[in-house]
Amino acid sequence: MESQKRTVKKNLAKGNKTQKTKRKKRPKKAIKSKKAIIEAKKRKKREERKIIFFELLGALAITSFLVFLLSVFLFSLPKIEGYSMVPTLREGDRVYVNKLGKLKTFELVYVQIPGKKAKEVRRIIGLPGQKITYKNDQLKIDGEDREEKFIFEEQQTSQENGRLYTDDFSIFSLTEKTEIPKGKYLLLGDNRPYSVDSRQYGLVDQKDIIGVVEMRILPLHLFQNF
Structure with missing residues (x-):
């Protein structure tokens, strides 16, 4: 009987130990499973961030490429250098150039200066086939007086001081031709007394006109459409 009791006690003790061991191991498994879930979520988030990053990088690259293509074929955003276009434009201004714009009298254009690397903004005064003369600050196109509103105040001030704002000249005095040849344009700066333009470097080929300055x-506080 005593041996049986001892056996029963041993079995009970073993059972209790087993239960205690099981109870102790369960929390560890639960903790491990929770950690695994958390790590899996973190990995998933990292992967999602990587995907988003590469998607944004790809979108940025495509956008930059498209902007580059557009700037090559459709528009340009040059910065004004020098004082030839004062008072209309001043040094440091940035303008929008439409490379598909129509060339018309008094339009501002962005042009490759003949014989130089420089590109600058000037104003179209004469178109192919036109006869141009300046006399006593009066522009005549094909014999008709044309008003230059964009330099009206400067002309008035200059005349009050006994000076011409635009020195007298004609197409004949510049080219020894009676009218502007085909494919050529007469370009002047608005700052007539100091501008370097067609009066110095001659008429400009149409192929050297990059585009029309539209704004x-x-x-920002001087934003303006032309």
Whole structure:
């Protein structure tokens, strides 16, 4: 009987130990499973971030490429250098140039200066086939007086001081031709007394005119459509 009791006690003790061991192991498994879930979620988030990053990088690359293509074929955003276009444009202004714009009298154009690397903004005064003369600050196109509103105040001030704002000249005095040849344009700066333009470097080929200046975009407080 005593041996049986001892056996029963041993079995009970073993059972209790087994239960205690099981109870102790369960929390560890639960903790491990929770950690695994958390790690899996973290890995998933990292993967999602990587995907988003590469998607944004790809979108940025495509956008940059498209902007580059557009700037090559459709528009340009040059910065004004020098003072030839004062008072209309000043040094440091940034303008929007439409490379598909139509060339018309008094339009501002962005042009490759003949014989130089420089590209600058000037104003179209004469078109192919036109006869141009300046006399006593009066522009005549094909014999008709044309008003230059964009420099009216400067002309008035200059005349009050006994000076011409635009020195007398004609197409004949510049080219020894009676009219502007085909494919050529007469370009002047608005700052006539100091501008370097067709009076110095001659008429400009159409192929050297990059585009039409349609607006000043910077500085923002001077934003203006032309």
